[in-house]
Amino acid sequence: MRPRNEAKENAIRSIALEIIAKEGLENLSMQKLAKAANISPRTIYIKYESKDDLLIKLFINDVLGAYEQAVLKDFNEDIDFVNGVQQLWNNAFAYLTANRHAFALIQYGKSSPLLNNAFKKENIIQGQFFAPVHRFLEAQVKAGTIRNLPQDVHRALLFSPLLDLVNEYFDHAERPVQIITQAVLKECCEAVTKGMMKP
Amino acid sequence: MRPRNEAKENAIRSIALEIIAKEGLENLSMQKLAKAANISPRTIYIKYESKDDLLIKLFINDVLGAYEQAVLKDFNEDIDFVNGVQQLWNNAFAYLTANRHAFALIQYGKSSPLLNNAFKKENIIQGQFFAPVHRFLEAQVKAGTIRNLPQDVHRALLFSPLLDLVNEYFDHAERPVQIITQAVLKECCEAVTKGMMKP
């Protein structure tokens, strides 16, 4: 039996992300992808059932999976609130700015019904993404450190300003992210943290 | 001369938004739109130069324009920070939940290069969207009420949690937004406000 060429599989994924980031999800086609990856369209179908299957696996396994891992790196749920949030922010910022093509697909996950529904399904079946973060926040609520609000609200307060900032400076034309200084990032994180804490 | 049928123009716009919200931007086609609006594809081209032209005008003029107007309704720049933010939040929340199809396109404005670039161009040429909000924030910085951070950072801190919350409960399957209670919304707004204020 002829073995799989893993390099080709990786090329499919990374080039798909690149096309999505540069031209948009609406301009990704199987033939364009195959041509850019220097393979036959049929090869993609050996590895993925359909275009939707490719997009969903790319989103859930490659992008969200890697993002989650990066965010949770060295994160200890038992740390205090302020330092815990700071670590999560630093981890997320480092990953997102170093993986801008992946970030583009994360953004599409909020707009595209296909990806959004896939995420919700995965979140229910496989257990929540970012479970340690949710446990961390729950413990902070119990300890009376932060406001008593639903999980989703905490998640929105905690991460959405960071994603929005990164998006602001990611202009689809591949300009480098350089405008967010460490000082600004830190103060921004401080603002988010302070707001979430009990008055 | 035969006059324009404005009802048809409105149908094009509202049905385009509906398709984008329900099936995604990547699944909107001119033929599908024409069929759903009960018109000939050619009619769309009387009113819009191309598909891109339609999408950009829909995004900039219809959706963002109306959103801006709604957010700024009865907003007085000279109000105090806490009450000003609360009014902006209430206005934005009311508009977004009442216009979910428009909201879907707003979300795509953060992912799609076509829309994102159109927004940036418009922001430069026509003057900033939400200028009164920017002046309001600038005045608050000068008065020492809030932290001294770049405009974009303020904007991210102020609005992105709200958009994220609305998105969370807008599931592309047309379920009603009912989980965000007024109490939660108010406390969330309070958190955002408090975080932005000078320590």
Add this chain to the structure above:
DNA sequence: ATAATAAGTAAATGAACATTTACTTATCTT
């Protein structure tokens, strides 16, 4: 060495795409 077999290719399939052509219709001006 060679048979077995999955990985891979080139080219084709029919459907759907954005846009246009050739024509008809409704309304305004006269």
Add this chain to the structure above:
DNA sequence: AAGATAAGTAAATGTTCATTTACTTATTAT
């Protein structure tokens, strides 16, 4: 009432789409 004309339609254009068919190739187990 009739002519001018832009709005509108039905059907076609050539292109690109997702996916498949028919075939070739590289590798492993024998």
